[in-house]
Amino acid sequence: MQEKEISQAVIRRMPRYYRYLGELLEDGVERISSNDLSKRMNVTASQIRQDLNNFGGFGQQGYGYNVKFLYEEIGKILGLNQKHNIIVIGAGNLGQALANYVKFEKLGFVITALFDVNPALEGVTVRGIKIHMLDELEDYCKDHVVDIAALTMPKEKADAIANRLVNLGIQAIWNFAHVDLDLIDKDVVVENVHLSDSLMQLSYNIVKNKQNK
Amino acid sequence: MQEKEISQAVIRRMPRYYRYLGELLEDGVERISSNDLSKRMNVTASQIRQDLNNFGGFGQQGYGYNVKFLYEEIGKILGLNQKHNIIVIGAGNLGQALANYVKFEKLGFVITALFDVNPALEGVTVRGIKIHMLDELEDYCKDHVVDIAALTMPKEKADAIANRLVNLGIQAIWNFAHVDLDLIDKDVVVENVHLSDSLMQLSYNIVKNKQNK
DNA sequence: TAGATTGTTAATCGATTAACAATC
DNA sequence: TAGATTGTTAATCGATTAACAATC
Structure with missing residues (x-):
């Protein structure tokens, strides 16, 4: 059983995060802050942090998020690690x-x-x-x-x-x-x-x- | 200029209303109450009435909604009256x-x-x-x-x-x-x-x- | 250490549901 | 007229944004 139900509004945004992180990864970007990502994606940084924290703490204070790690974690959340x-x-x-x-x-x-x-x-x-x-x-x-x-x-x-x-x-x-x-x-x-x-x-x-x- | 901005949540539901009303029309149903429609569509009657009243009062107290009229009105709202x-x-x-x-x-x-x-x-x-x-x-x-x-x-x-x-x-x-x-x-x-x-x-x-x- | 940025709580905003007076 | 059902206001619920203490 899931701890608490995650709203479909959040789920709908996850593939979009995945897409943007994939692009960053391709561009060789190593880390990104919620603030920088929010500007690229045209959403609030607050929403990004809230969304991600539904699934766990993937970032690090003072550093931001590791792009590769976050990309893979979201992949797992979306079930992309299985065929x-x-x-x-x-x-x-x-x-x-x-x-x-x-x-x-x-x-x-x-x-x-x-x-x-x-x-x-x-x-x-x-x-x-x-x-x-x-x-x-x-x-x-x-x-x-x-x-x-x-x-x-x-x-x-x-x-x-x-x-x-x-x-x-x-x-x-x-x-x-x-x-x-x-x-x-x-x-x-x-x-x-x-x-x-x-x-x-x-x-x-x-x-x-x-x-x- | 539009009176007040209608939320995308409402817009997303309009084609679905249109679809259900089209089916009712095909089935020869003449009128329907928000309550009956809500049961078919698995939404609340309140939401149906609120949604529709964003665009105008299409129903009649004690009667409900005329299916054909409402179908056509929603069609106009969605711009389906023009090519x-x-x-x-x-x-x-x-x-x-x-x-x-x-x-x-x-x-x-x-x-x-x-x-x-x-x-x-x-x-x-x-x-x-x-x-x-x-x-x-x-x-x-x-x-x-x-x-x-x-x-x-x-x-x-x-x-x-x-x-x-x-x-x-x-x-x-x-x-x-x-x-x-x-x-x-x-x-x-x-x-x-x-x-x-x-x-x-x-x-x-x-x-x-x-x-x- | 100082600066940056998260994770998280609190405040706000908006959307949904409930209630009911208006009215057909 | 009495019953049904809308249109609409008020109450609730949930989602988004803001704020900030925790911490890297």
Whole structure:
């Protein structure tokens, strides 16, 4: 059990810290103070220190934070020190785009298989990753370790397939379908990527921006 | 000028209301109370009423909200009553996936062109949408109305191209590159979709979930 | 040691929830 | 009219910022 629940607001900021620290590391920066980092990231130094202290004291008074150490610690917090196998359900454009995206592997996320219902895609490979027929899903999941399922199929099918995956013991779903999944097991971790929602937010801000001029 | 600034927390929830109201509309539901909606959406009725009243009184005491009316009003708030032309910079897998995604058009977002540096893609079309070479960007933007530019190129190139777009008068950027853009004009609206960040959040919650067991 | 900067407590601010009068 | 439900004010809760003692 976690000592105290850490808010999602904090969690949402962690990958961003990780990204900035990665850049600093690449630039050969050895240490950084919360103040310097706050200027780069456009947040308050106070928030950085509060956020990090949710997980432990990673800094040193009078010195600041060691970039490499902090980078690695945040990596551990985010679970990047372990490999995650991902299967992608829906081998359409988005599914294939995910499979082609190499950067995920650097973070320990490996796409191991794609699934689709379209017979034309049977046996086709994307960057060496095989597209299976959806009815092979059960067999595949029994024979392979699968940590995450990415759902890129139409929203009408999402609930049914998601619950099929839950029954197969999947623990996490990365949901690109434009619905809020209704799962039989509430313990399954779900992360939504709703592109249309994102576009609507953008659109709202465009309208607002025009009004302000 | 807007009366009072509406928080991004509220804005983030609006597309979700829109989605649920759309579903109700499809199901032929005529009216709904904040209480019934709150149960479906797993939020408090109070929050729904507060959120909506940022924009106006759309309901009626003793009756609730008219689904069709509210759906359309939220659509207007989100700017979905006007057409938005999108160009996509980077015609790789993700760029092509966006171009292929038909649902955006129902919301008024039309992808009109793709751009890439790869000569092999010159003249290729995706769902009838032409891929242009990147050096045609200036000419294209002068001859066509472009409301939004979606950036799907590698992060190293993102800042340079984003600022090229800003100089061409683009007002909004939908950024899929894994960086925070550093723009010369801070008035440009930016909406980030950081897929790696999303994956890291998912990964954090997987780790947490395991610990809690 | 003196200076710098953290970790942490306290103060402030904002967002969410509760309550209820207004009113359909 | 009586019942239902909004719009809105007040209360609570949580997140952010400020301040500063601890300490490297």
